[in-house]
Amino acid sequence: MVSEPLPAASPMVIDYATRYRSDFMDIFLGAKCYFYIGDQSGLDAIPGIFRRPVATVNLSQFQRARTWGPDDLFVTKKLWLRKERRLVTFREIFDWHIDDVRRGEEYGRIDIEVVENTPEEITALAVEMDERLKRTWQPAAEDEELQRRFWSIYKADKLFHGEILSRVGADFLRRNRELLD
Known part of the structure; x- marks a missing residue:
């Protein structure tokens, strides 16, 4: 409460x-709801059950991303390597098998700081969702390539995910290209 x-x-x-x-x-x-915006707290399952679009913020359990909804979007938390003073790339997240960490303390044990989405990242996701649903979304020229790069890194469990239909927030990928290296 x-x-x-x-x-x-x-x-x-x-x-x-x-x-x-x-x-x-x-x-x-x-x-x-017109669409739901929130984190992976469990409440997001309700609009999903009723086939309402879901915009997930602060996604940290990559393997639990909502990939099956054609109108669903998400943005991830960023992971900061304290010793190296840099962000962990998406490829490293999967290669290091930290794509389904469930408790924040687990990151602390490997000296990673979790960076929550900023108000600007959340706002950009909400605006993108609204414009996509209204069919007024104007993608940038690089958006499809950034999506392709992300999904080529993403190691989906085929039994759990099936065909991937959702998208990562476009503005998030544009502003965080280095995570796709």
């Missing part, structure tokens, strides 16, 4: 977490 109310004076803002939250509304909102 959230301890402090949302400071919003607009009648268009519903302070769901502090005043209106209920199990029924969790299901109802997930079933009826």
Whole structure:
């Protein structure tokens, strides 16, 4: 639960977490939302069950990425190698078998700091999702190549994922090309 109310004076803002939250509304909102944006906390399963588009932020368990939804998008957390003072590339994440770490302490044991998505990265993902659903999204020339590079690195468990239909946030890949090396 959230301890402090949302400071919003607009009648268009519903302070769901502090005043209106209920199990029924969790299901109802997930079933009826235009799209859902959130992390891998489990609540993202509800819109998925109802075939609502999902934009996942702060993805850290790469093997648990929602890859089956044609309208689904995601952006990953970044991993910082403290000793080398650099980010871990996607290829290294898979080669080092840290693509399905479930507890943050496991990263600490190998001296990796987890970097959460920034407000700008989350906003860019939300805007991309909205524009894609409205069919107004204008991709940059390099976007398909960046997607291809990411998915060529991604080591999908074919039984779990099947055909990969989702996408990584375009702005995220543009701004983090070095992760594709």
